């Protein structure tokens with residue numbers, strides 16, 4: 720049976736009617752039209768669906784909509800705008816990271832949540848923070864360059 724859920728997404732409160740077990744990812748993509756979080760594995764294994772919940776990077780494919788409550792959800796389109804990007808989004812452009820782009824949401828959202836809390840990370844800390852994310856296009860070296868570039872601006 721469906722219920723109504725009030726979600727705070729990218730600073731706006733919006734209502735979604737859904738089964739309580741429905742993943743947050745489906746609400747974001749199918750009900751709210753926010754297509755940055757991607758469906759990759761659906762099993763918390765790839766990170767493509769990552770969004771921020773109260774500043775933490777979470778995998779929306781395994782987050783039931785009924786557990787979101789009043790938490791502030793931010794997707795990549797709420798992280799920054801073309802006019803005012805998050806420093807990591809700007810660094811991705813400057814380092815020309817993206818190839819097919821499917822995975823990039825996960826790397827940016829995970830990396831941004833980490834850099835927002837860790838102003839002067841070591842390379843080892845960056846690698847640990849990004850553990851578990853997958854990119855089939857092999858952009859890992861340019862992702863590291865973008866993380867270091869953003870860290871140097873934010874630190």
Ligand code: FES
Nearest residue numbers: 759760761766780
């Ligand atoms: S789609 Fe959520 S972790 Fe892969």
Ligand code: FES
Nearest residue numbers: 819822854855856
């Ligand atoms: S850019 Fe294609 S999977 Fe990462």
